[in-house]
Amino acid sequence: xxxxxxxxxxxxxxxxxxxxxxxxxxxxxxxxxxxxxxxxxxxxxxxxxxxxxxxxxxxxxxxxxxxxxxxxxxxxxxxxxxxxxxxxxxxxxxxxxxxxxxxxxxxxxxxxx
Amino acid sequence: xxxxxxxxxxxxxxxxxxxxxxxxxxxxxxxxxxxxxxxxxxxxxxxxxxxxxxxxxxxxxxxxxxxxxxxxxxxxxxxxxxxxxxxxxxxxxxxxxxxxxxxxxxxxxxxxxxxxxxxxxxxxxxxxxxxxxxxxxxxxxxxxxxxxxxxxxxxxxxxxxxxxxxxxxxxxxxxxxxxxxxxxxxxxxxxxxxxxxxxxxxxxxxxxxxxxxxxxxxxxxxxxxxxxxxxxxxxxxxxxxxxxxxxxxxxxxxxxxxxxxxxxxxxxxxxxxxxxxxxxxxxxxxxxxxxxxxxxxxxxxxxxxxxxxxxxxxxxxxxxxxxxxxxxxxxxxxxxxxxxxxxxxxxxxxxxxxxxxxxxxxxxxxxxxxxxxxxxxxxxxxxxxxxxxxxxxxxxxxxxxxxxxxxxxxxxxxxxxxxxxxxxxxxxxxxxxxxxxxxxxxxxxxxxxxxxxxxxxxxxxxxxxxxxxxxxxxxxxxxxxxxxxxxxxxxxxxxxxxxxxxxxxxxxxxxxxxxxxxxxxxxxxxxxxxxxxxxxxxxxxxxxxxxxxxxxxxxxxxxxxxxxxxxxxxxxxxxxxxxxxxxxxxxxxxxxxxxxxxxxxxxxxxxxxxxxxxxxxxxxxxxxxxxxxxxxxxxxxxxxxxxxxxxxxxxxxxxxxxxxxx
Numbered sequence: 218x219x220x221x222x223x224x225x226x227x228x229x230x231x232x233x234x235x236x237x238x239x240x241x242x243x244x245x246x247x248x249x250x251x252x253x254x255x256x257x258x259x260x261x262x263x264x265x266x267x268x269x270x271x272x273x274x275x276x277x278x279x280x281x282x283x284x285x286x287x288x289x290x291x292x293x294x295x296x297x298x299x300x301x302x303x304x305x306x307x308x309x310x311x312x313x314x315x316x317x318x319x320x321x322x323x324x325x326x327x328x329x330x
Numbered sequence: 331x332x333x334x335x336x337x338x339x340x341x342x343x344x345x346x347x348x349x350x351x352x353x354x355x356x357x358x359x360x361x362x363x364x365x366x367x368x369x370x371x372x373x374x375x376x377x378x379x380x381x382x383x384x385x386x387x388x389x390x391x392x393x394x395x396x397x398x399x400x401x402x403x404x405x406x407x408x409x410x411x412x413x414x415x416x417x418x419x420x421x422x423x424x425x426x427x428x429x430x431x432x433x434x435x436x437x438x439x440x441x442x443x444x445x446x447x448x449x450x451x452x453x454x455x456x457x458x459x460x461x462x463x464x465x466x467x468x469x470x471x472x473x474x475x476x477x478x479x480x481x482x483x484x485x486x487x488x489x490x491x492x493x494x495x496x497x498x499x500x501x502x503x504x505x506x507x508x509x510x511x512x513x514x515x516x517x518x519x520x521x522x523x524x525x526x527x528x529x530x531x532x533x534x535x536x537x538x539x540x541x542x543x544x545x546x547x548x549x550x551x552x553x554x555x556x557x558x559x560x561x562x563x564x565x566x567x568x569x570x571x572x573x574x575x576x577x578x579x580x581x582x583x584x585x586x587x588x589x590x591x592x593x594x595x596x597x598x599x600x601x602x603x604x605x606x607x608x609x610x611x612x613x614x615x616x617x618x619x620x621x622x623x624x625x626x627x628x629x630x631x632x633x634x635x636x637x638x639x640x641x642x643x644x645x646x647x648x649x650x651x652x653x654x655x656x657x658x659x660x661x662x663x664x665x666x667x668x669x670x671x672x673x674x675x676x677x678x679x680x681x682x683x684x685x686x687x688x689x690x691x692x693x694x695x696x697x698x699x700x701x702x703x704x705x706x707x708x709x710x711x712x713x714x715x716x717x718x719x720x721x722x723x724x725x726x727x728x729x730x731x732x733x734x735x736x737x738x739x740x741x742x743x744x745x746x747x748x749x750x751x752x753x754x755x756x757x758x759x760x761x762x763x764x765x766x767x768x769x770x771x772x773x774x775x776x777x778x779x780x781x782x783x784x785x786x787x788x789x790x791x792x793x794x795x796x797x798x799x800x801x802x803x804x805x806x807x808x809x810x811x812x813x814x815x816x817x818x819x820x821x822x823x824x825x826x827x828x829x830x831x832x833x834x835x836x837x838x839x840x841x842x843x844x845x846x847x848x849x850x851x852x853x854x855x856x857x858x859x860x861x862x863x864x865x866x867x868x869x870x871x872x873x874x875x876x877x878x879x880x881x882x883x884x885x886x887x888x889x890x891x892x893x894x895x896x897x898x899x900x901x902x903x904x905x906x907x908x909x910x911x912x913x914x915x916x917x918x919x920x921x922x923x924x925x926x927x928x929x930x931x932x933x934x935x936x937x938x939x940x941x942x943x944x945x946x947x948x949x950x951x952x953x954x955x956x957x958x959x960x961x962x963x964x965x966x967x968x969x970x971x972x973x974x975x976x977x978x979x980x981x982x983x984x985x986x987x988x989x990x991x992x
Contacts, residue, residue, distance in 0.1 A: 221881050242877075242881055242884070242909055243880050243909075243912075243913040243916060244877035244878050244880050244881050245877075272905070272906075272909075274906065274910060274959070275910055275958040275959040275962055276913060276959075278958060279958065304899075307899075307902075307903070308906060308962070311961075311962055311965045311966070312958060312961075312962060
């Protein structure tokens with residue numbers, strides 16, 4: 218997506234996982250959003266894996282909120298993975314992301330029912 | 331092949347095909363032969379200086395012995411017209427080829443160097459290449475003439491000696507002359523042309539005198555050649571030798587001056603011994619001079635290198651500190667001593683400060699000091715306390731058992747909160763002065779004995795916060811100790827001297843030494859002064875207010891924070907707040923045309939202030955994120971202030987938690 222971050226898409230088309238490696242901020246949030254959008258159409262459960270994300274700003278949080286809204290209105294689910302020891306964990310709490318989107322410490326913990 | 335200067339010998343010709351080399355060498359040999367024949371004393375065969383042998387030795391040494399056919403062919407071409415028979419000419423040509431080959435073999439065996447910079451090179455050229463090898467051509471040539479009947483029994487010895495000396499002089503005079511034109515090493519910078527011109531005139535004058543009819547003053551050129559050899563080394567000597575030999579030969583051929591009224595044999599003997607003396611003496615003198623110069627240069631360089639390696643060439647920049655130092659070794663001739671000072675950047679934004687004194691003087695103390703200085707630096711990087719550094723250094727000195735002892739004061743300064751931790755191993759107490767310049771106190775704590783004195787010692791440490799504007803003076807005993815003066819009186823004198831010093835720190839150090847130390851220092855003196863100059867630790871960056879600038883600013887700030895020991899949560903949350911403030915500027919400050927965005931940070935004590943400014947005005951509250959960025963800023967920073975007129979300025983302060991700062 219840019220020098221700052223790149224996106225890895227895994228899983229299958231109904232339960233895709235988008236892993237973001239690097240930093241997300243105002244300079245690349247639109248590109249990251251576009252990359253995620255490609256997986257949204259067929260997704261039933263979308264997982265955004267931020268395990269390898271080293272930096273996140275409010276624009277990225279905004280993107281996640283927006284994504285959660287879009288999926289929820291069509292009765293689909295968004296999960297975000299942030300390990301407990303990640304530097305960005307505190308930001309998820311501060312920004313209220315925790316309260317609106319299920320944030321899991323491991324990708325395996327996702328209960329897909 | 332011959333150690334040094336092979337490239338220099340080869341030059342242009344070295345890169346040509348062998349065919350070209352053969353032709354050029356043969357032609358040069360032939361021309362040199364024709365020139366030699368013009369110097370003949372009698373007829374066309376008795377020639378006191380035979381330049382082609384020099385050409386042959388130089389060529390075979392430079393390009394390899396495979397060029398021998400060039401020598402044979404050219405020698406044949408010279409000898410056929412003048413030789414008594416064709417067979418004799420062929421034999422002479424063979425002898426003329428064998429002699430330079432033998433010379434080259436002998437020179438290579440003794441690792442001869444064409445720069446003639448060593449006495450052994452000059453000696454090898456004279457005795458091996460000149461006298462020994464040229465006996466071959468003389469013997470072969472004389473036998474050939476004898477067989478052909480051109481020389482009769484009773485003058486075989488005379489013919490042999492003339493041939494031998496002629497060929498030998500050809501090597502001794504012509505070869506160094508040719509070598510003197512090899513590319514010079516990097517110039518010495520000084521223009522020596524006037525001296526060269528003056529000496530050339532002197533030489534021409536002496537030669538002119540020598541050519542005067544009926545006044546035998548040929549010897550007068552000898553001191554001139556010696557002078558040239560002394561001043562211009564082997565290159566000058568070689569060129570002067572050629573001039574003098576040719577002149578002497580001409581004078582001998584004209585039977586004037588020193589050669590007037592002598593028999594042929596006497597002229598021959600006089601000429602040859604004169605030439606041999608001049609060449610031998612000048613080359614030996616040049617080699618001796620350059621050998622001595624080499625030794626002196628090597629010694630000087632060794633001392634300078636050692637000295638440079640022993641003391642820090644530049645003190646590092648320590649934020650908030652002005653530093654000055656002075657070092658005066660006791661020994662006048664060798665600028666080395668056992669005292670030292672050091673300032674080094676440690677991890678976490680701290681700085682190590684050292685003053686020390688190894689017992690003893692001169693080169694032994696200096697070498698020991700170098701080892702201790704480096705060991706201290708190594709320990710400083712992975713020890714938690716100043717006392718631990720000194721304890722490990724003490725154990726090291728005990729362990730190496732070289733009997734060295736050293737007094738050392740080691741401090742660790744943190745510019746953020748101006749704290750100084752220090753531990754003192756038997757060193758004199760540093761003097762602390764207040765902001766008004768008046769000495770306030772000596773840091774009298776001593777935490778242990780001199781290093782290396784007693785094994786297994788633990789060193790405690792002290793800590794204090796230094797005031798802005800205060801000065802800490804570290805010094806070694808050479809500054810205050812005098813015969814018949816007690817240390818207390820010396821310290822009192824230091825205190826008094828320090829009081830009178832002005833604001834310039836370096837000038838203050840110098841004034842201390844001038845005021846306290848007699849002209850000839852009895853002991854090494856090291857002085858290191860630190861003044862807290864109140865300089866804040868600051869970060870400035872300006873970028874256009876576009877999205878791509880935001881990660882750039884963040885990365886620069888990240889590096890700066892890490893450089894000052896700020897990592898972990900402190901760093902991450904400062905970066906979040908700054909990124910949000912920058913994102914606001916990028917999103918809201920300007921219209922279509924992006925203006926500048928400034929980010930400044932200032933670190934003082936435990937507080938960090940980040941100020942993000944722009945030249946535009948934030949358009950209020952049309953933010954689609956509902957002010958999320960601002961709320962993040964407020965939750966990670968302790969104080970946040972936003973000034974919106976005339977331009978927007980976000981001031982964010984944080985008290986550092988310092989989770990990663992020890």
